[in-house]
Amino acid sequence: MNFSSLLSMISGLALAGGSAYVAKDYLDGQTVANSPVGPALVEVVVASQDIAFGTALTAQSLTTISWPADARPAGTFTDYGALLPDAGKPPRRARRAIAQGEPIRASKISNFGEKVTIVQTLSPDHRAMAIKVSAETAVGGFVTPGDSVDVLLTQGRGADLKTVTILQNARVIGVDQDANQETDKPGVARTVTVEVTPEEGQRLALAQRAGTLSLTLRNLDAPEEEVPLDSIGLRDVLRTLQPETEAAPERVRKTVLIRRGTEVSETEIR
Template identity: 55%
Template sequence: MRLKSLMMTILGVGLAGGAVMIAQEQLRRSQAAADPTIVRVVAAAEEIPFGSPIEGHKLTAIDWPADSVPAGVFTSFEDVLPTAGVDPRRAKRALAQGEILLASKVSDFGEKVTIVQTLGENNRAMAINVDAQTGVGGFVTPGDFVDIVLTQGKNESLRAVTILQNIRVIGVDQTADEDVDQPGIARTVTVEVTPDQGQRLALAQKAGQLSLSLRSLHIQEDKPLEAIRLSDILLEKSPVAEGAPKPIVKVRRGTTDVQEVPVAGNPANATVSN
């Protein structure tokens, strides 16, 4: 039984190696006879999740205009795949099927890939404790952008203020894959912040409860938001805009006389008299 398993393993490795060699040879031949205005570049033959090893069967070669080849592109499988005994490169971010490989998207041979590689220059990763209510019901996923709202105080002194806007979510619990689109209740959300924003966020977590506000894809401009207090929403009157039409009821007196009467207060409590 063990011998059979060993033979199957050796066969699988041999087939995988053969597929890589065939692909490499096809790439060499196509480049030798290709139009000089076209370059054959290495791309993902299938989806490659964040942190996954770059393997031969996951790669393909596609045509690309020579005058628009991005910096850091790979034109040879040998530059992407490891030699015998060398650890593979890994995806620094999720790669879609058909996406060309760039040096900025994959690690060096044997390099460890962590969430740090997804951070912008001089930025930090910081975790926020959330639950179903404060984490937008679990609909926040890696790659989303959120505003962070601090709620602080008790009773009449209760207030809320947006402390950070347009903050990128880079992880939900232990998941950093931006292709995840299934909602789930999280306990922590990790966000990307500047050093100054990180200090503000650390203080805010101690001062009160933080909630996430999931942003629309179409927000063009952020504006400073003032804090709002409980007294601001406990109004004596309902928040109807000035000049808005008032509800009316029609009152019929007799068989022909019909009058329209504006309703004061709650229309549900209005009475009609004949």
């Protein structure tokens, strides 16, 4: 092979390699251009641990996670600066219990230094009212904040004793001075605070003076609508417990025959 042929072969190989490289670079560029672009992300502040009602927000209780910017929940925060106080200043507090991993929303936290009480947990046009209870009248102490209960009134004496349900599906917002809905330990309380409307509050105030109030816990899946219930008396309970009376035995009829001459008559002996 002469030098001219060798040079031509080398030139051909170089040209082919260059063409392949250019083609590959072009195809890679097209692939990148046509690939879908991921959604824009933003850092959202969430709870790094469970935050109980009334607890102050701290740097240890907060963290951030990436969140699609277009789907960011309303009222959330993207930095700690709006949540943590300056040095020496009062903190923000949780108005509601916040679960670990839950985004921090403006509606669930107080302003800096704002007092947090159960009043801020009430529904619109509702009131908080306390009921005196004991272990016997408060389901043995198993009533906790966040539960729903019915309130029963028992009044009267002896055979005239009666019970009536005066309130249904009332939300418990406090047990004694505890309003933390994360509480799951039973305890004997002296008062239970429930959420009521103004009209229900009037009924409850009268009922406390009229007799003894008892609470019944509602099932979590129980319907929220009220079912009208009639009052029940001790006579009704005793009537349902009495066995059916047996029929009185048939009385034996005794008679005597009286003869007067040719006439005979029969007379019953009583």
